[in-house]
Amino acid sequence: MNILQINSSIFSNGGQSSGLADEFVARLRAQNPGSRLTVRDLAADPVPHLDAARFGAFLAKPEERTPAQQAVVNYSDALVEELKRADIVVLGLPLYNFGLPSTLKAYFDHVGRAGVTFKYTEKGPIGLLTGKKVYVFAARGGFYAGTPGDTQTPYIRAFLSFVGMSDIEFIYAEGLSVSEASKQQGIAKARAEGYRLADAERDAALAAA
Numbered sequence: 001m002n003i004l005q006i007n008s009s010i011f012s013n014g015g016q017s018s019g020l021a022d023e024f025v026a027r028l029r030a031q032n033p034g035s036r037l038t039v040r041d042l043a044a045d046p047v048p049h050l051d052a053a054r055f056g057a058f059l060a061k062p063e064e065r066t067p068a069q070q071a072v073v074n075y076s077d078a079l080v081e082e083l084k085r086a087d088i089v090v091l092g093l094p095l096y097n098f099g100l101p102s103t104l105k106a107y108f109d110h111v112g113r114a115g116v117t118f119k120y121t122e123k124g125p126i127g128l129l130t131g132k133k134v135y136v137f138a139a140r141g142g143f144y145a146g147t148p149g150d151t152q153t154p155y156i157r158a159f160l161s162f163v164g165m166s167d168i169e170f171i172y173a174e175g176l177s178v179s180e181a182s183k184q185q186g187i188a189k190a191r192a193e194g195y196r197l198a199d200a201e202r203d204a205a206l207a208a209a
């Protein structure tokens with residue numbers, strides 16, 4: 001089992017979303033001793049913003065790419081390869097100013113590539129990063145899950161599904177800025193939910209073996 005953990009908190013592994021993702025991954029790995037883990041920390045190792053030059057590199061014909069354009073494509077290809085190798089993707093997802101961290105958007109802008117991670121067909125777009133399970137640990141100061149105020153969940157679901165990753169579990173740690181008690185409660189609930197899902201993952205693997 002290949003696990004790719006993507007942390008997008010500005011606090012790297014000090015973020016609540018990263019901590020919950022860590023605990024989930026530790027449980028998953030304890031139950032799957034042969035598993036391999038790759039951690040991508042978008043705060044420590046940020047993906048550049050997409051600009052016209054970088055997007056131009058994606059569009060340039062392979063034989064016409066300049067060395068600089070080739071370097072941009074190689075960088076993006078490596079991010080895509082890392083995703084392709086993963087059976088399980090674990091995403092630490094903070095809510096910042098009603099949206100996703102800008103580092104994660106920059107990452108999405110480098111892995112959402114026509115002809116590489118999705119393609120247009122006569123029947124509409126098809127995602128190419130299939131066969132993966134995604135677990136999203138969403139940390140929020142307030143409470144939004146299940147309400148129209150949660151614009152983050154549909155966006156994340158839409159993007160991941162568009163590139164082929166439609167099997168997604170969202171685990172919410174909410175109310176983290178309300179009070180210390182609320183924070184502890186929110187984290188404990190998300191941790192327990194993560195452990196339950198890790199155990200279900202193990203049971204499914206055992207059943208399939």
Ligand SMILES: Cc1cc2nc3c(=O)[nH]c(=O)nc-3n(C[C@H](O)[C@H](O)[C@H](O)COP(=O)(O)O)c2cc1C
Pocket residue numbers: 009010011014015016017018092093094095096097098099139140141142143176177
């Ligand atoms: C810059 C910034 C913006 C934030 N904006 C929101 C927000 O719009 N809504 C909310 O509920 N919480 C907001 N929060 C609180 C975070 O969602 C909360 O601290 C959460 O733990 C962040 O995840 P992290 O600890 O993994 O970084 C914000 C926090 C920061 C630092």
